[in-house]
Amino acid sequence: MYSRRCFVWLKNSLLWKSNFRKCSLTKILIALFSLSSLSFLAYQCLIDHSHVKRHEIPVSTIECRLNPVSGGMFSPSDHSSSSNHRIDNKVLVIVETQYSYLGQDIIHLLEAIRVKYKVEPNGKTLPYLTHGNKGKYSAIIFENFDAYVNMDAWNRELLDKYCRDFNVGIISFVASRDNIAYSKRMKDFPLTIYQYMAIEDYELNPMSNIWRITRPGEIIRGPLKDDEWVIFQFEHATYKPLSYAKLSRNYGRYIDLSGNTVFPAIQDLGLLDGIQKVIFGNGLRFWLHCLVFLDSLSYLSHGKLSLPLDRYVLIDIDDVFVGAAGKRMKVSDVHALLAAQNRLRSHIKGFYFNLGFSGKYYQKGTPEENLGDRLLVANSDKFWWFGHTWMHTQAHFHENASSLEEDMSLNKEFAQKYNIPVVNNYAVAPHHSGVYPVHEPLYEAWHKVWNITVSSTEEYLHLRPARRRRGFFYRGIKVLPRQTCGLYTHNLLIDKYPGGREKLDASIRGGELFQTFLYNKVNIFMTHMCNYGSDRLALYTFESAVKFLQCWTNLHLQTIPPQDLAQVYFSSYPDELNPIWVNPCRDKRHLAIWSPRKVCNTLPHLIVIGPQKTGTTAIYTFLNMHPSIRSNVKQPVIFEELHFFSSDQYYNKGLDWYMNAFKLDNPNQTDIVFFEKTAAYFDNPMAPMRIASLIPDVKLVLILLDPIKRAYSWYQHARAHQNPASLNYTFYEIITAGEGSHKIQRDLRNRCLNPSLYAQHLERWLDYFHPSQLLILDGQEIKENPPLVMSKIQKFIEVKPYIDFRKLLRYDAKKKFYCQVLSTDNTKCLGPGKGRVYPPMEESAYRFLKMFFRRHNVALSKLLMKLNQATPVPAWLKEDLQETL
Numbered sequence: 001m002y003s004r005r006c007f008v009w010l011k012n013s014l015l016w017k018s019n020f021r022k023c024s025l026t027k028i029l030i031a032l033f034s035l036s037s038l039s040f041l042a043y044q045c046l047i048d049h050s051h052v053k054r055h056e057i058p059v060s061t062i063e064c065r066l067n068p069v070s071g072g073m074f075s076p077s078d079h080s081s082s083s084n085h086r087i088d089n090k091v092l093v094i095v096e097t098q099y100s101y102l103g104q105d106i107i108h109l110l111e112a113i114r115v116k117y118k119v120e121p122n123g124k125t126l127p128y129l130t131h132g133n134k135g136k137y138s139a140i141i142f143e144n145f146d147a148y149v150n151m152d153a154w155n156r157e158l159l160d161k162y163c164r165d166f167n168v169g170i171i172s173f174v175a176s177r178d179n180i181a182y183s184k185r186m187k188d189f190p191l192t193i194y195q196y197m198a199i200e201d202y203e204l205n206p207m208s209n210i211w212r213i214t215r216p217g218e219i220i221r222g223p224l225k226d227d228e229w230v231i232f233q234f235e236h237a238t239y240k241p242l243s244y245a246k247l248s249r250n251y252g253r254y255i256d257l258s259g260n261t262v263f264p265a266i267q268d269l270g271l272l273d274g275i276q277k278v279i280f281g282n283g284l285r286f287w288l289h290c291l292v293f294l295d296s297l298s299y300l301s302h303g304k305l306s307l308p309l310d311r312y313v314l315i316d317i318d319d320v321f322v323g324a325a326g327k328r329m330k331v332s333d334v335h336a337l338l339a340a341q342n343r344l345r346s347h348i349k350g351f352y353f354n355l356g357f358s359g360k361y362y363q364k365g366t367p368e369e370n371l372g373d374r375l376l377v378a379n380s381d382k383f384w385w386f387g388h389t390w391m392h393t394q395a396h397f398h399e400n401a402s403s404l405e406e407d408m409s410l411n412k413e414f415a416q417k418y419n420i421p422v423v424n425n426y427a428v429a430p431h432h433s434g435v436y437p438v439h440e441p442l443y444e445a446w447h448k449v450w451n452i453t454v455s456s457t458e459e460y461l462h463l464r465p466a467r468r469r470r471g472f473f474y475r476g477i478k479v480l481p482r483q484t485c486g487l488y489t490h491n492l493l494i495d496k497y498p499g500g501r502e503k504l505d506a507s508i509r510g511g512e513l514f515q516t517f518l519y520n521k522v523n524i525f526m527t528h529m530c531n532y533g534s535d536r537l538a539l540y541t542f543e544s545a546v547k548f549l550q551c552w553t554n555l556h557l558q559t560i561p562p563q564d565l566a567q568v569y570f571s572s573y574p575d576e577l578n579p580i581w582v583n584p585c586r587d588k589r590h591l592a593i594w595s596p597r598k599v600c601n602t603l604p605h606l607i608v609i610g611p612q613k614t615g616t617t618a619i620y621t622f623l624n625m626h627p628s629i630r631s632n633v634k635q636p637v638i639f640e641e642l643h644f645f646s647s648d649q650y651y652n653k654g655l656d657w658y659m660n661a662f663k664l665d666n667p668n669q670t671d672i673v674f675f676e677k678t679a680a681y682f683d684n685p686m687a688p689m690r691i692a693s694l695i696p697d698v699k700l701v702l703i704l705l706d707p708i709k710r711a712y713s714w715y716q717h718a719r720a721h722q723n724p725a726s727l728n729y730t731f732y733e734i735i736t737a738g739e740g741s742h743k744i745q746r747d748l749r750n751r752c753l754n755p756s757l758y759a760q761h762l763e764r765w766l767d768y769f770h771p772s773q774l775l776i777l778d779g780q781e782i783k784e785n786p787p788l789v790m791s792k793i794q795k796f797i798e799v800k801p802y803i804d805f806r807k808l809l810r811y812d813a814k815k816k817f818y819c820q821v822l823s824t825d826n827t828k829c830l831g832p833g834k835g836r837v838y839p840p841m842e843e844s845a846y847r848f849l850k851m852f853f854r855r856h857n858v859a860l861s862k863l864l865m866k867l868n869q870a871t872p873v874p875a876w877l878k879e880d881l882q883e884t885l
């Protein structure tokens, strides 16, 4: 019977063509895609669904021991004090090794809560702790308390002084080292540790003053997972227990513990050494320690690293009609959904399920399920709704916006026909296709058909790890990160849940799902219709999760409309507004939802990053003379320089715009080395990060000209462009402009001097690129011997064929520079704007700049020495340093 019904459905689907009259290639593609989706669904129909049976639908049994404070209005202290004005919101983490487990756990947690950190392996000299009169770190974390205790005297004194001066606390961990129970007195502290202990009945000390997110009062009954606990015993009032437990085993005569209540995490009030501490007797794999860790960070940093208590929750039910017959929601499931929505409202203020639909699949289930569909629609005003595409096709298969608009309009007509209120200006794309990597037609069609302003995806920047998912704003649409709750389309029955019910329960009770709520202020969860049929796993999961959260935390849960949610998100994380482009070809999942018409080989292999006035145009011109090297095509207004990575205006034109600037003769061409030159990249703060995100293995060319000559050349450039400051003030007046000078004077001073602070900018590039990716050229050599420079570049990028530029370039006595050889008598030189003729620099300006650049040049020479570049230090720098000596 199933097979016949499915056949009819399949046939109907294929006959659905009234809106597909005009046959274009796109439409054929879409039809093929739909066909494959439908065949998949048909296959699902043909298989035996007898296993999808109702037996015991799981029900949440979580009850708090103590009643949570009602109304979620209780707001515990955020620990803030005046001490936090003097410290940055960054954490210093001293790890055992780069790869140690606990060190990784600490870093992952900090990443998840978006706290900046600096990691240093134990044993290295401490980094600078202050800048000016400010402290660089608002908390210090030691993966191993022993590392702190046994630090060499000099570093220990330095660190302790920092902690006392800036009132900064230390979080540390003590781990069991050997598989044997023994006790040890800590050096310098009236503290004894007992290691390799088994404990049970863990509870928190309700009297501690560090609790903020954590709500003490519950007990984890029974033995804890491993035997590797460290417990503390102390003989001074500076120590207070943060938690209690009982020993699970009698350790007899080996360990003398009075009574059997032990302390697995303690707080040091700093009464002895003036430094507050929190010390854990186990790592962060124990879920409750993650919670205690958050409050410890908040407390020890005087609220600088405090997380808010509000948590915003949106539960999307994607594809509410898309699903194989036999796995869909029936009438009883819809009733259960409505009832659960009401119950959830007592835990999540203003809660609504948010239903996503593709109208094409309405009424395509079993007769019972079709009744379920109808009941959903009859109750449409009780839910929030958002549209997918009509046929649930993926946006990247649509070549242009109009075919997507056509498809979306059908879905809109469906919503109108059935009075489905779609009012939130929110949409989610099937399979995330088109949202990221961006498919421009999706954004266009969303605007046009639905006036979409908010979306969400799990693909930005990458699917994994989930803790790094972020939001971005593009073409007027705010895209928020999306989380999963551990349920996917195939999770229908609790007994078939991968890893068993225990696995799902562990995620709810302190594991992944609990932590997702904990770390993210905004949580948009993706679920699917089938998680609400069969065993209704989504209802079980969320009802359990919010109850568990309520037992153990003071978090306030609420649901607000997507537009407000986006507002909350980006006002909390304004830095995320600007998107970051990554190469879709480097991520399998991205590639799968990227248009098959797009090609991967139109990104540059080489970027000439500047700075300005160092000879970048000459290099650009000469590179283009090579038969296998090709630059981007020139653009209106900006000509050869794309400014993509340095200007928000161009970066926000999107990846397609950038990649389209590099033209192959045919898509299969492989013998072209693309390059780009934008001289403003070098001193731009965003450019290194953006370039490294998109083209991490790119090669970079940096040109260093004597900074004095570069500064003067820029001044002359400004004069040639009628810059008023340059016309009204001498070079000396510009470079010596102070805070009292006119803004135009200071602006020009900055453009003359700042890009010449070579070491400072170069350090930033080296944060993102390996030195082997960088070729440093001498700007003077470009003027005097460009064929030699071209040979260095060719070697650097290993391009074939090797071209001898001595045959292509010739010194032109009239231009006084090397020019392109056209014939024995003719050359083609760069335009009049390059190699200008201007008077020599005033002596006073020269002397001023000599002094000004001295320390920067010293810093540069040290940096270059460290890089150990094959390229020798530029001649001008050597001379300058010799003069200095």
Ligand SMILES: Nc1ncnc2c1ncn2[C@@H]1O[C@H](COP(=O)(O)OS(=O)(=O)O)[C@@H](OP(=O)(O)O)[C@H]1O
Pocket: 611, 612, 613, 614, 615, 616, 617, 618, 679, 713, 714, 716, 717, 782, 783, 817, 818, 819, 830, 833, 834, 835, 836
């Ligand atoms: N072959 C050749 N022809 C002309 N000019 C040459 C050449 N090689 C190097 N130079 C030097 O390049 C300086 C201009 O640098 P840029 O091209 O980087 O300037 S810009 O930032 O793109 O405006 C330019 O600066 P000015 O001399 O101040 O005009 C030149 O000194």
